[in-house]
Amino acid sequence: MNSADYLTLFTALAPEVIVVLTALLVLAADLLGMQDTPRSYRMSIAAGLTTVGCAGAAGWMFLNPTVGNWHGGMFVIDPLNEVVKAIILLLTVFTAMLSVEAKFTRHCGEYFALLLLATVGMMVLASTEDLLMIFASLELVSLSLYILVAFDKSSRASAEAAMKYFLFGGMSAAFLLFGFSLLYGLTGTTNVSRMAHKVFTLGPDPLATVALVMIVIGFGFKIAAVPFHLWAPDAYQGAPLPCAAFIASGSKVASFFVFAKVILLGFDQLGWGDGSSAASGWIPLLSIVAALSMVLGNLAAIRQTSVRRLLAYSAIAHAGYMLIGFLALGGEAFASLLFYVTTYALTTVGAFGVLGVVEAQVGGDQLKDFAGLSRRAPVLAACLMIFLLSLAGIPPLAGFFGKFYLFAAALTNESQSLPFLWLVTLGIAMSCVSLYYYLQVLKQVFVVEADEDARPLSVPFLVHAVVVLLAAATVLLGCMPDWLLYTLQLAIGELGW
Amino acid sequence: MLAWTIYLSFAGALACLLTPRANPRATRAVALGTALAGLLCGLMGAVQFKPENGLEVITNVRWIPALGIDFSLAADGISVTLVLLTGIAALAGVLFSWNVEHRTNEFFAFFFALIGGVYGVFLSLDLFLLFVFYEIAIVPKYFLIAIWGSTRRDYAAMKLALYSFIGSGMVLIGMLAAYAVSGLASFDLQALAQHSFAPEFQRWAFPLVFVGFAILAGMWPFHTWAPTGHSAAPTAASMLLAGVVMKLGAYGCLRVAMTLFPEGLKMWQTELAALAVTGIVYGALVALVQKDFKFVIGYSSVSHMGFVLLGLATLNLVGWSGAVLQMFSHGIIAGLLFGVVGRMVYDRAHTRELDALEGMGLLKAMPFAAVTFVIAGFASMGMPGFSGFIAELQVLIGAWQAFPKLAIIAGVGIMVGVVYTLKTTAKVFFPDKTAEAELHHDHGRELDPISVQERLGAALLILCTLVIGLHPRLLLDLIVPSFQSPLFDGLRKVAGL
Numbered sequence: 001m002n003s004a005d006y007l008t009l010f011t012a013l014a015p016e017v018i019v020v021l022t023a024l025l026v027l028a029a030d031l032l033g034m035q036d037t038p039r040s041y042r043m044s045i046a047a048g049l050t051t052v053g054c055a056g057a058a059g060w061m062f063l064n065p066t067v068g069n070w071h072g073g074m075f076v077i078d079p080l081n082e083v084v085k086a087i088i089l090l091l092t093v094f095t096a097m098l099s100v101e102a103k104f105t106r107h108c109g110e111y112f113a114l115l116l117l118a119t120v121g122m123m124v125l126a127s128t129e130d131l132l133m134i135f136a137s138l139e140l141v142s143l144s145l146y147i148l149v150a151f152d153k154s155s156r157a158s159a160e161a162a163m164k165y166f167l168f169g170g171m172s173a174a175f176l177l178f179g180f181s182l183l184y185g186l187t188g189t190t191n192v193s194r195m196a197h198k199v200f201t202l203g204p205d206p207l208a209t210v211a212l213v214m215i216v217i218g219f220g221f222k223i224a225a226v227p228f229h230l231w232a233p234d235a236y237q238g239a240p241l242p243c244a245a246f247i248a249s250g251s252k253v254a255s256f257f258v259f260a261k262v263i264l265l266g267f268d269q270l271g272w273g274d275g276s277s278a279a280s281g282w283i284p285l286l287s288i289v290a291a292l293s294m295v296l297g298n299l300a301a302i303r304q305t306s307v308r309r310l311l312a313y314s315a316i317a318h319a320g321y322m323l324i325g326f327l328a329l330g331g332e333a334f335a336s337l338l339f340y341v342t343t344y345a346l347t348t349v350g351a352f353g354v355l356g357v358v359e360a361q362v363g364g365d366q367l368k369d370f371a372g373l374s375r376r377a378p379v380l381a382a383c384l385m386i387f388l389l390s391l392a393g394i395p396p397l398a399g400f401f402g403k404f405y406l407f408a409a410a411l412t413n414e415s416q417s418l419p420f421l422w423l424v425t426l427g428i429a430m431s432c433v434s435l436y437y438y439l440q441v442l443k444q445v446f447v448v449e450a451d452e453d454a455r456p457l458s459v460p461f462l463v464h465a466v467v468v469l470l471a472a473a474t475v476l477l478g479c480m481p482d483w484l485l486y487t488l489q490l491a492i493g494e495l496g497w
Numbered sequence: 498m499l500a501w502t503i504y505l506s507f508a509g510a511l512a513c514l515l516t517p518r519a520n521p522r523a524t525r526a527v528a529l530g531t532a533l534a535g536l537l538c539g540l541m542g543a544v545q546f547k548p549e550n551g552l553e554v555i556t557n558v559r560w561i562p563a564l565g566i567d568f569s570l571a572a573d574g575i576s577v578t579l580v581l582l583t584g585i586a587a588l589a590g591v592l593f594s595w596n597v598e599h600r601t602n603e604f605f606a607f608f609f610a611l612i613g614g615v616y617g618v619f620l621s622l623d624l625f626l627l628f629v630f631y632e633i634a635i636v637p638k639y640f641l642i643a644i645w646g647s648t649r650r651d652y653a654a655m656k657l658a659l660y661s662f663i664g665s666g667m668v669l670i671g672m673l674a675a676y677a678v679s680g681l682a683s684f685d686l687q688a689l690a691q692h693s694f695a696p697e698f699q700r701w702a703f704p705l706v707f708v709g710f711a712i713l714a715g716m717w718p719f720h721t722w723a724p725t726g727h728s729a730a731p732t733a734a735s736m737l738l739a740g741v742v743m744k745l746g747a748y749g750c751l752r753v754a755m756t757l758f759p760e761g762l763k764m765w766q767t768e769l770a771a772l773a774v775t776g777i778v779y780g781a782l783v784a785l786v787q788k789d790f791k792f793v794i795g796y797s798s799v800s801h802m803g804f805v806l807l808g809l810a811t812l813n814l815v816g817w818s819g820a821v822l823q824m825f826s827h828g829i830i831a832g833l834l835f836g837v838v839g840r841m842v843y844d845r846a847h848t849r850e851l852d853a854l855e856g857m858g859l860l861k862a863m864p865f866a867a868v869t870f871v872i873a874g875f876a877s878m879g880m881p882g883f884s885g886f887i888a889e890l891q892v893l894i895g896a897w898q899a900f901p902k903l904a905i906i907a908g909v910g911i912m913v914g915v916v917y918t919l920k921t922t923a924k925v926f927f928p929d930k931t932a933e934a935e936l937h938h939d940h941g942r943e944l945d946p947i948s949v950q951e952r953l954g955a956a957l958l959i960l961c962t963l964v965i966g967l968h969p970r971l972l973l974d975l976i977v978p979s980f981q982s983p984l985f986d987g988l989r990k991v992a993g994l
Contacts, residue, residue, distance in 0.1 A: 395632045396629055405564065412676070418674055425670050428669055428670055431662075439639060443643060447640070482561050482563065
């Protein structure tokens with residue numbers, strides 16, 4: 001099925017179309033009809049529309065399970081990317097709900113429209129196997145996110161963060177495009193799987209290695225892996241809170257998925273190099289990037305006093321763990337990686353939700369602002385404990401099983417000689433380090449008493465609901481990981497990897 | 498029946514958390530009920546248990562089929578013994594923490610979360626499940642010490658949490674490696690124990706897993722968390738730490754490291770025994786010069802746990818069953834000692850400095866505490882008639898067969914134990930007449946009388962150590978047949994039994 005008429009394509013793209021239409025609708029409704037209504041009302045309407053749109057898109061995918069491949073991999077629908085798209089839509093809904101109470105902007109319609117456009121970008125990103133489409137949709141995501149980061153116009157930090165994010169992002173796009181163009185020149189195709197075949201049959205070629213390095217650099221920026229992580233702490237700190245949460249969750253899921261697709265499908269034969277030397281493969285390269293990310297992210301997080309920066313460095317560290325998943329190769333790699341990145345995204349959004357309440361009502365994101373939170377907002381405190389312990393990898397929470405599965409998958413691959421034992425050991429050692437700084441936050445929350453005059457926080461209902469829901473999901477996915485795991489493995493099984 | 502100990506404890510934790518903060522009486526009632534119910538379940542399970550059956554499977558449900566993980570609980574005589582110990586320690590712990598007024602509901606919630614994890618470890622047959630329970634126990638320990646602790650509680654709590662986490666990290670590496678290398682795609686302990694791992698693999702995997710668990714058992718030189726942790730913890734937590742948590746480590750050594758890698762034990766037998774004996778002598782010598790009452794007991798725990806590790810390393814039946822009996826015995830005696838020191842003395846005198854206590858005339862002020870401590874001291878130094886005697890004797894007999902020289906040194910450790918116990922008892926409760934005459938009028942009558950709960954708790958523990966001391970077959974008939982089960986096949990073969 002290499003070409004299709006316009007209508008088929010339109011039907012195949014229906015979920016994306018629904019989201020785009022929602023974006024336009026939100027924009028129009030807000031600009032045309034609601035300029036005089038109070039902001040909270042406009043925010044609620046816009047968030048409500050966003051939720052309905054995302055639910056509609058997800059519902060369409062659920063009700064019309066299609067499988068197809070249009071224009072030589074330009075647009076692909078398979079069970080796996082449907083799962084990924086559903087996860088992205090879910091994260092968008094959570095982000096929208098966390099945005100309702102936000103006070104950083106008067107431009108409600110534009111804000112939600114951009115959020116939805118970024119979501120569309122991520123959805124297309126997840127369902128293409130073509131280098132050009134990957135690049136185009138990645139740019140759609142990035143441009144929307146640049147603007148979202150800068151959305152708090154009254155804050156210098158927001159502008160600075162956006163500038164940094166934009167400059168680094170632009171640079172990474174250049175690297176990525178350069179890598180893609182080399183690949184195209186080498187293989188004459190932009191389709192990832194056909195490219196893989198060509199790269200393999202071409203035999204040893206230094207250009208392929210150069211392209212590989214360029215691509216790793218390009219995606220390395222997106223996933224904030226060391227040494228391409230420098231934008232992350234500033235962007236996390238300066239961006240409006242829901243945007244930071246979205247960058248940490250949705251953007252991460254989509255980027256990791258497409259990165260894995262390009263590397264694991266496009267370079268599947270080149271893992272240990274092209275035969276001339278093992279160093280030209282992507283396995284040694286990614287191992288080193290993973291090791292550096294875990295070490296630097298975790299060690300730098302120890303020194304942070306701002307919880308946002310702490311979460312940023314922990315995100316860098318987690319990118320390192322996720323890269324270990326690549327080493328499992330093939331279907332296991334996708335399953336373990338997607339399980340990890342999904343649970344990570346859900347947990348992080350939850351942690352940002354709690355952070356948002358503390359920032360709004362205590363006035364900062366410093367460690368000391370969390371003092372006595374267990375008295376001031378017991379439910380939020382308990383949820384925060386679940387999120388942070390899950391990030392640290394304490395069972396029976398989702399983060400633990402994610403790590404466990406990832407490490408088990410990386411170790412069981414490649415016969416029984418345990419080639420990645422050193423990396424897994426490093427990962428586990430670094431989790432011990434991470435427990436230290438997560439406990440530093442929890443110490444403030446549960447051990448340190450609040451000031452005498454500290455009153456209970458009034459938590460908006462919606463935030464409460466989102467946070468509790470996410471905490472419940474974190475516990476459930478930890479206790480019954482089979483639920484998500486089975487879905488993922490089933491979807492991957494149908495692809496026959 | 499036995500499995501209910503786990504569920505009841507977690508349910509109890511939740512129930513305690515939900516009792517109103519302002520009503521500590523309700524919390525205490527719930528806590529007492531939970532502890533009693535747990536002990537009752539354990540007792541009934543022990544009565545119904547038939548030791549000649551070896552390993553009795555209690556529950557076996559598929560949990561995460563993708564990775565071959567089952568929710569399987571099973572008990573043999575060793576588990577039953579330790580479940581009973583946990584039940585007794587939990588009940589005594591509740592009785593000895595009757596005076597906790599600060600955040601009572603949270604205190605007992607963490608307390609029972611810890612207890613539930615401990616029961617779970619003792620009853621798990623699946624390695625993954627065992628590990629999950631093992632890690633669940635880490636977090637409550639941290640908060641129990643950090644919130645309700647005393648001297649340097651921040652430091653002690655973090656140190657304990659990190660030591661535990663590092664230990665479990667080592668276990669995790671070994672466990673994943675064993676999973677990958679065995680190729681069984683199962684975490685079932687029995688299946689893994691029957692797989693013979695290559696000697697070269699066992700050479701490094703055994704010490705990794707053994708030491709990982711032994712960190713929590715207070716193995717020298719990784720014992721330093723124990724004295725600081727025990728001293729900083731509130732009474733009930735010290736009782737649990739010394740009484741039960743250290744046994745988790747020893748149990749893990751026996752149940753996981755030794756059964757999975759018996760050849761490894763053979764290779765490292767002498768080194769382990771040497772470390773154990775060093776711990777015995779070192780702990781005793783250091784206890785001799787401590788100035789803080791709780792540190793004396795803390796180091797004595799390190800010394801006594803050395804006997805457990807020595808017994809495990811002997812590779813003969815007498816040594817092994819002695820080690821298990823010593824786990825039980827030390828759990829009871831250490832609980833009693835910490836009960837006297839932490840609850841009876843420290844909570845009233847508000848100091849633990851031996852020099853300060855010397856002048857308080859504690860014999861007159863609280864004769865009950867003095868009598869209890871003398872009994873506990875006798876039990877601890879290995880007086881015949883108490884459980885400590887028979888347990889340490891067995892370990893020494895076992896050690897004599899395996900390594901006579903080390904057994905002699907361990908015997909010297911017992912002598913030193915007598916010295917520090919007598920010295921401390923004399924200093925605190927029977928000081929020189931002159932000092933007593935000067936000061937006891939100032940302090941003697943201000944102290945609260947010993948409460949009923951304390952008397953009950955102390956009586957329970959004394960009764961246990963006496964009964965086992967006079968009739969050790971009660972437990973030995975449970976413990977010894979356990980080593981005949983298929984789980985220990987490899988170990989028996991290596992030991993030539």
